[in-house]
Amino acid sequence: MKLMNYFICACLAITTLAACNNTATVKETVAIKAAISKQDWGETDGTKVDLYTLVNTKGSTVKITTYGGIVTSFVTADKSGNTSSIVIGFDSLSGYLAKPPYFGALIGRYGNRIGNATFTLDGKEYKLAANDGKNHLHGGVKGFDKVVWTGTVISDTLPALTLTYVSKDGEEGYPGNLKVIVQYTLTNEDELKIEYTAETDKATPVNLTNHSYFNLSGDVNNTILSHTLMIDANNYTPVDSTLIPTGEIKVVKGTPFDFTSPKAIGAEIDSVKGGYDHNWVLNRKGSILQKVAVLADTASGRSLEVYTTEPGLQFYTGNFLDGKLVNRDGKAIQQHTALCLETQHFPDSPNKPAFPSTILQPGQQYHTVTVYKVVLKN
Numbered sequence: 001m002k003l004m005n006y007f008i009c010a011c012l013a014i015t016t017l018a019a020c021n022n023t024a025t026v027k028e029t030v031a032i033k034a035a036i037s038k039q040d041w042g043e044t045d046g047t048k049v050d051l052y053t054l055v056n057t058k059g060s061t062v063k064i065t066t067y068g069g070i071v072t073s074f075v076t077a078d079k080s081g082n083t084s085s086i087v088i089g090f091d092s093l094s095g096y097l098a099k100p101p102y103f104g105a106l107i108g109r110y111g112n113r114i115g116n117a118t119f120t121l122d123g124k125e126y127k128l129a130a131n132d133g134k135n136h137l138h139g140g141v142k143g144f145d146k147v148v149w150t151g152t153v154i155s156d157t158l159p160a161l162t163l164t165y166v167s168k169d170g171e172e173g174y175p176g177n178l179k180v181i182v183q184y185t186l187t188n189e190d191e192l193k194i195e196y197t198a199e200t201d202k203a204t205p206v207n208l209t210n211h212s213y214f215n216l217s218g219d220v221n222n223t224i225l226s227h228t229l230m231i232d233a234n235n236y237t238p239v240d241s242t243l244i245p246t247g248e249i250k251v252v253k254g255t256p257f258d259f260t261s262p263k264a265i266g267a268e269i270d271s272v273k274g275g276y277d278h279n280w281v282l283n284r285k286g287s288i289l290q291k292v293a294v295l296a297d298t299a300s301g302r303s304l305e306v307y308t309t310e311p312g313l314q315f316y317t318g319n320f321l322d323g324k325l326v327n328r329d330g331k332a333i334q335q336h337t338a339l340c341l342e343t344q345h346f347p348d349s350p351n352k353p354a355f356p357s358t359i360l361q362p363g364q365q366y367h368t369v370t371v372y373k374v375v376l377k378n
């Protein structure tokens with residue numbers, strides 16, 4: 001309701017400005033207050049689901065549901081002032097209950113794949129669900145993307161929301177009770193900031209990420225092949241035929257994986273079997289938040305800067321999208337019409353001792369931050 005009032009005020013101000021423009025140049029600034037509001041969004045398995053709307057002073061909005069912590073839309077203006085969502089998604093819960101491939105969702109306990117759905121920790125072998133051929137993908141059959149999180153609003157005037165979920169010892173085969181808190185904040189600089197924290201009572205692998213699918217044109221009739229991308233990474237982790245890293249760290253220079261300077265995504269995609277679906281080893285050093293990637297679409301004037309504290313980035317070009325799912329605007333979501341930039345540790349790290357460790361120990365705090373910032377260029 002509160003949000004509605006802001007929009008009505010904004011519309012009135014715009015109308016007044018237009019009427020005045022015929023006679024004199026009167027400049028009025030449209031004041032939009034940053035806010036957060038909540039609405040009922042149905043239920044699943046008897047549990048109520050909510051949808052939160054975050055709005056900043058530019059009028060950009062992010063909608064997040066407690067089902068899977070999913071970012072259902074991220075609406076910003078393009079260079080002509082037209083607004084549309086830069087992430088694909090649905091306007092009702094039913095679309096998400098039909099299990100789309102992780103659209104906008106929080107991914108856990110383990111983002112991406114664990115080979116043979118098995119790992120050994122402290123001498124004990126753990127068997128996970130094999131939900132991607134023989135491998136384990138994105139936390140299993142009912143990962144963090146398919147559970148209902150508890151939402152808490154920090155303040156009505158700050159567009160920030162925390163989502164909490166406690167994953168029980170043994171859930172999806174993982175050891176330890178894991179308490180996860182994810183904070184989403186929409187800043188007035190059009191940054192969607194995602195802060196992940198977790199604690200466990202037994203050693204366990206943890207690798208949390210967000211699986212938003214971006215199309216900066218805001219229209220899935222356009223592919224993402226003409227978007228340009230820069231990834232600040234000199235290396236990537238090659239994969240086998242089931243998309244499990246071979247364990248090698250390879251240089252990108254001279255290969256289609258070289259995005260060290262901005263390059264059209266479609267430029268060399270045909271040389272990569274199946275399209276891009278790989279982890280880049282980010283050049284970032286230390287633990288501070290650093291810019292690691294820039295995606296750009298000249299037609300809309302939108303760029304997306306990605307900042308993270310994570311060592312890896314899974315760049316996935318929507319290779320398995322096949323037109324069967326329909327975006328909120330009724331348009332079929334075809335292959336390569338949206339892409340993911342998933343900040344993370346490397347896939348299959350629990351079985352690759354040379355990769356940075358993903359094991360969280362009792363008494364330690366898991367803490368990572370990722371920011372997706374929309375920038376307009378004319």
Ligand code: BGC
Binds near residue numbers: 278314320340342
């Ligand atoms: C994976 C893809 C997978 C997609 C959707 C990405 O993170 O790397 O292989 O198809 O998620 O499940």
